[in-house]
Amino acid sequence: VTSTTETPRRPSRAGRPPLWRDVRVLRVAFQLAVLAVVLVIIGVLVGNVRANSERLGIPTGFGYLDRPAQFPIPDSDFRQTQPIRDAVAEGFANTLRVALAGIVAATVLGTLVGIARLSGNWLVRSAARVFVEALRNIPLLLLIIFAYLSIALTTFPRIEQAWEPLGLAVISNRGVNIPWFDGSSWPVLLGLAGAAVVTWLIARWRRALADRTGADAWPAVWAAPAVLVVLAAAWVLGGLTPTVPDLDGRRITGGIRMSPEYFAILFALVIYTASHIAEIVRGSIQAVDRGQNEAAEAVALSSGQRLWYVVLPQAFRIAVPPIGNQYLNLAKNSTLGAVVSYFELAQVTSISVGNGAPAVPSYLLTLAMFVLLSLALSAVVNVVNRRLALVER
Amino acid sequence: MAAALVHRRPDVGRWLRKNLFRNRLDGVVTVTSAVAIAYLLYRVVRFVLVTGRWDIVRVNLKLLMVGRYPDVHLPRVAVSLVVAGLVAGLIAGVVHRRQVEAGTSAVAGMGLGERVVDLVERFWPLILGVVLVLGLSSTPGPWLAAAGAAAACLLGRLVGGRVPRATHGALVVAAIATPFALVAYLADGAGWDGWGGLMVNVFMAVAAIILCYPLGCCSRSGDVRRCR
Secondary structure, three states: OOOOOOOOOOOOHHHOOOHHHOHHHHHHHHHHHHHHHHHHHHHHHHHHHHHHHHHHOOOOOOHHHHOEOOOOOOOOOOOOOOEHHHHHHHHHHHHHHHHHHHHHHHHHHHHHHHHHOOOOOHHHHHHHHHHHHHHHOOOHHHHHHHHHHHHHHHHOOOHHHOEOHHHOOEEEOOEEEEOEEEOOOHHHHHHHHHHHHHHHHHHHHHHHHHHHHOOOOOHHHHHHHHHHHHHHHHHHHOOOEEEOOEEEOOEEEOOEEEOHHHHHHHHHHHHHHHHHHHHHHHHHHHHOOHHHHHHHHHOOOOHHHHHHHHHHHHHHHHHHHHHHHHHHHHHHHHHHHHHHOOOOHHHHHHHHHHOOOOHHHHHHHHHHHHHHHHHHHHHHHHHHHHHHOOOOO | OOOOOOOOOOOHHHHHHHHOOOOHHHHHHHHHHHHHHHHHHHHHHHHHHHHOOOHHHHHOHHHHHHOOOOHHHHHHHHHHHHHHHHHHHHHHHHHHHHHHHHOOOOOOOOOHHHHHHHHHHHHHHHHHHHHHHHHHOOOHHHHHHHHHHHHHHHHHHHHHOOOOHHHHHHHHHHHHHHHHHHHHHHHHHHOHHHOOHHHHHHHHHHHHHHHHHHHHHHHHHHHHHHHO
8 A cells, every 4th residue: 555645845935926926925015014104204294393393493302391380270289380390290180180080970870870771660761861862962062161151150159149958068159169078188098098908808708708608798798897997097097077168158168179160071071971871881781681681580589689680790791891981081081171271181281382381292291191091091991891701611 | 262452542540650650669769750850841941931041042043053154155055955955865765765675664554644753753853953943043044945955855755766776876876975065065155264153063074974984994904804
């Protein structure tokens, strides 16, 4: 018997097509050509900016950051004699104040409205639908201007007739004052961080115990008192005292003040983003297989239990990536605060440039800071997404 | 066994129990929501009908709609609306006919009254917007333009349902080209600096929607092979 099996041979050099017809070579060459074109365009643009800046005597470095800002920032300790560097830092802090508070509030409101969109109650369902349809179809810029002019400055009363709901807040066209605390913010931040760590540790311990013994985990029940203890310790050790806003004639003492500008941008961003998050939550709930709900009903779970234990955990797995996009949009949309003179990062940059700071490095710095903020938010969302993702075998 | 089809009259009490008062908690939610919504509605209606000052809109309506577009060229806006209505009607007619032929039309079996209700349900925001604008206008021009556009749309709908199938492709291409032609026609009257108001918003939106497709397709074309 003669074996006819041949050992596979690599194609000889002579058998290969010529370079200009070799698909692998052509692919690499095409990508190199595109890269070269992109690099040439970037080089031309950078060279153009440098040449024009030098011709006009505009510095292209970042030395301007040490010059005095020459403008004050309302509702802050920043003075106009301080350098632009501090103004940029204050502007970025204001951006963070809007973005982080907005993300938390929009998530809560959006989730509630999204669930309400699927409510069996016709009135609640219809109201949620009107909320979503109305706000999703209004330009955010107009919403911010409307919130500022029509709510913060017009609907809210003058300081003499300020609203004082339950004696806990003072609301007027000078701003919204809410209860706060006297003292440094550090004990609060450390207390919150400690509470988060304690919650994580207790949840891990209870889940491990549940896996080992089959007992109920109840991580929230166990974590709640520990969190309260940690927060109370931070409060006492930090020497914090609560203050409630008090109206004395035209003067308000105590509490913390939200300026009309901050209120307008935060309010508009929250309701606008919440309307988008609501649709994401609704779509995610409807994307959960109907059989899951029916199975939960079959084992006699109540409608609330079905929602909390069966539907929402699966829905949020679907919802996290698009909700993360909404967080990024919210952070970027905070730059629209400039229309109501809220001193966030873009507004500070704009005023700095108006006062003589070079435009190109100023805006490059602003762009870089927004890229960093967006990447940081994306990283957090990606971590949550990975934690929630199904582990496939 | 003969199945008797009983035409049950709408029962308000049953509807209320099923949709608003399923249980005690639902009742509390309904009452609380109703109070809040009633208060909001009261404030909105009071503002719209009593305290709101709409004269500023009436006086500046032309500025809001077409900006500084020259008065002598305003008929171009009306002609553009009529042409846009005609083309929209033609495409609607073509789509309807193809749906009927494929057996997927949702409105094929409806009577005229039902069709009108269906149209109002689908296009109520557009109708409401037009009615609001016309209600604030004090000249016959906007009324004539709106009536002309509506008539052209109806005519296009009737004709579109009867044109031969072979021409459908050409009609779609013409519909895509129409916005560009209308923009050129409007710009011919006032140049690019004369645009403003809602007209420039519509122009930007249409241009962006049309241009985003080729750009998006080009930028993602590298992923096509990966998707296969």
